Amino acid sequence: MKKISLLLSILALTLCASGQSQVTLVVDAGASKHQISRHIYGHFSEHLGRCIYDGYWVDPAMQVPKQDRIRLDIVDALKKIKIPNLRWPGGCFADEYHWRDGIGPREQRPTMINTNWGNVTEDNSFGTHEFLLLCELLDTEPFIIGNVGSGTVEEMSRWIEYLNFDGVSPMTNLRKENGRDEPWRVTYWGVGNENWGCGGNMTPEYYVTQYRQYSSFAKNYPGAPLRKIACGASGANYQWTEVLMQGLAAGGGRGAMWGIDLHYYTRPPRGRIPGQGVPPQGQQQGVQIPSQASATSFTEETYFATLRNALRLEEIIEGHDAVMTKYDSLKRIALVVGEWGIWTDPEPGTNPRFLYQQNSLRDAIIAGSTLNIFNNHCDRVRMAQLAQTINVLQALVLTEGPKMILTPTYHVFDMFKAHHDAMMLPVKFTSPDYVIGDQRLPALNVSASKDSLGVVHMTLVNIDPNNPVNLSATLDQVKWSSVKGQILTSARITDINTFDNPSNVRITGYDGAGKKGNLLTAVIPAKSIVLLEIK
Numbered sequence: 181m182k183k184i185s186l187l188l189s190i191l192a193l194t195l196c197a198s199g200q201s202q203v204t205l206v207v208d209a210g211a212s213k214h215q216i217s218r219h220i221y222g223h224f225s226e227h228l229g230r231c232i233y234d235g236y237w238v239d240p241a242m243q244v245p246k247q248d249r250i251r252l253d254i255v256d257a258l259k260k261i262k263i264p265n266l267r268w269p270g271g272c273f274a275d276e277y278h279w280r281d282g283i284g285p286r287e288q289r290p291t292m293i294n295t296n297w298g299n300v301t302e303d304n305s306f307g308t309h310e311f312l313l314l315c316e317l318l319d320t321e322p323f324i325i326g327n328v329g330s331g332t333v334e335e336m337s338r339w340i341e342y343l344n345f346d347g348v349s350p351m352t353n354l355r356k357e358n359g360r361d362e363p364w365r366v367t368y369w370g371v372g373n374e375n376w377g378c379g380g381n382m383t384p385e386y387y388v389t390q391y392r393q394y395s396s397f398a399k400n401y402p403g404a405p406l407r408k409i410a411c412g413a414s415g416a417n418y419q420w421t422e423v424l425m426q427g428l429a430a431g432g433g434r435g436a437m438w439g440i441d442l443h444y445y446t447r448p449p450r451g452r453i454p455g456q457g458v459p460p461q462g463q464q465q466g467v468q469i470p471s472q473a474s475a476t477s478f479t480e481e482t483y484f485a486t487l488r489n490a491l492r493l494e495e496i497i498e499g500h501d502a503v504m505t506k507y508d509s510l511k512r513i514a515l516v517v518g519e520w521g522i523w524t525d526p527e528p529g530t531n532p533r534f535l536y537q538q539n540s541l542r543d544a545i546i547a548g549s550t551l552n553i554f555n556n557h558c559d560r561v562r563m564a565q566l567a568q569t570i571n572v573l574q575a576l577v578l579t580e581g582p583k584m585i586l587t588p589t590y591h592v593f594d595m596f597k598a599h600h601d602a603m604m605l606p607v608k609f610t611s612p613d614y615v616i617g618d619q620r621l622p623a624l625n626v627s628a629s630k631d632s633l634g635v636v637h638m639t640l641v642n643i644d645p646n647n648p649v650n651l652s653a654t655l656d657q658v659k660w661s662s663v664k665g666q667i668l669t670s671a672r673i674t675d676i677n678t679f680d681n682p683s684n685v686r687i688t689g690y691d692g693a694g695k696k697g698n699l700l701t702a703v704i705p706a707k708s709i710v711l712l713e714i715k
């Protein structure tokens with residue numbers, strides 16, 4: 181016995197000396213209570229930059245497979261990762277969008293200025309029918325955001341009638357004249373977007389009153405009961421949630437909310453790059469403060485600070501959940517994270533209001549860590565949307581004319597689709613630290629689930645770019661005999677996919693896991709995302 185503990189101590193010392201950490205992890209299948217809604221894996225597409233126009237919806241002359249003007253190569257790529265829902269038309273755009281401008285013969289549709297995103301002319305060629313055709317092609321559920329900021333109660337109410345009513349009515353007739361007999365039966369319905377900011381600069385108290393009025397006329401038509409989603413807070417603004425819950429949680433009937441739409445973006449730090457000196461006194465005027473927010477060129481210090489900002493979302497979700505639980509202890513109201521992702525500087529040479537950014541292994545690590553957070557909080561977080569699918573912010577797909585590439589973030593969603601609608605399995609462990617100077621972050625984050633066939637999936641993210649994590653796991657109440665896996669990693673955290681090298685960062689086979697008696701052992705390499713399938 182003494183010899184064994186001596187050997188273990190020597191092993192631990194050797195691992196420490198080599199920078200490797202040993203983690204013991206327990207997956208408790210017996211304690212599984214909550215389902216991971218596939219809607220956590222949703223996406224967002226706004227009329228912004230090249231997401232809709234020159235993204236999904238292209239020039240008729242472009243030489244790519246298309247249905248109408250919708251790019252089918254993009255549709256195929258997104259179908260592969262089974263996107264469960266798509267949020268549209270914004271974003272800030274939603275609160276200046278008037279849906280009637282986007283129906284009927286395209287050549288007769290009025291134009292408008294997209295004031296939030298570069299003052300470009302919106303020709304309304306992509307409207308309600310086009311969006312819902314896109315959703316049908318993607319086999320995904322629409323999540324439409326109505327205009328509260330600059331619209332009217334009547335306008336929103338008529339849109340819902342146009343979309344969802346099957347009887348005889350002016351809106352049904354109009355829909356039929358425009359070529360669609362059957363209602364679409366859209367159920368996910370957002371009552372405004374960021375109404376504390378671009379959606380009307382409202383106080384929470386004023387928004388609550390607006391919500392009550394708008395939602396009273398947002399009707400449930402047969403076969404289309406609405407799941408109304410209220411505008412939620414920005415980041416850690418718990419006061420917004422408090423006022424919303426106080427005013428609406430007990431609403432029932434007309435004032436009922438299905439969910440609250442929280443937004444949180446990960447921003448890299450700005451300002452002086454650590455390690456670079458401050459300009460001497462007297463020479464500071466006119467000196468450009470270098471940005472650390474490049475999507476492709478950043479130091480490990482910036483990486484660390486950015487990851488810290490990303491991981492903060494867990495504390496923010498817990499903060500909002502605690503407020504919501506005061507009014508809704510049964511967790512009937514969902515926390516929807518309707519916009520999330522990393523927001524870097526735009527790519528040099530592009531229109532800064534188009535928010536076109538590259539996407540690196542770092543961003544994939546942020547995506548994997550965020551999805552693990554959502555999975556582990558699936559009792560409250562039942563829907564989320566990454567911003568945004570194509571060519572905007574943390575995109576899944578980038579395009580250049582007819583060329584298209586899949587980003588590292590796309591591959592994360594491909595791996596994590598194993599969790600869709602599976603039962604979450606609680607995982608207990610103490611993470612080793614990822615240390616820079618005197619600062620530390622948990623190096624490892626994990627989530628696990630069991631699907632309807634009894635297969636257990638674990639997703640493990642090692643954010644430490646320098647050290648692997650060795651783990652041994654006990655799977656309580658799971659019968660299993662084999663483990664296989666996939667991995668996403670690359671040589672550098674700044675690695676990206678480009679139009680010349682589209683598969684630089686890609687999923688590969690993983691053989692770092694095994695079975696030793698009842699223990700599952702695995703080595704999670706530095707800066708990697710690993711999916712294990714255990715059965």
Ligand code: AHR
Pocket residue numbers: 226270271272273373374519567568573
């Ligand atoms: O996703 C870009 C913008 O970020 C959205 O339009 C807005 O809702 C948020 O501030």
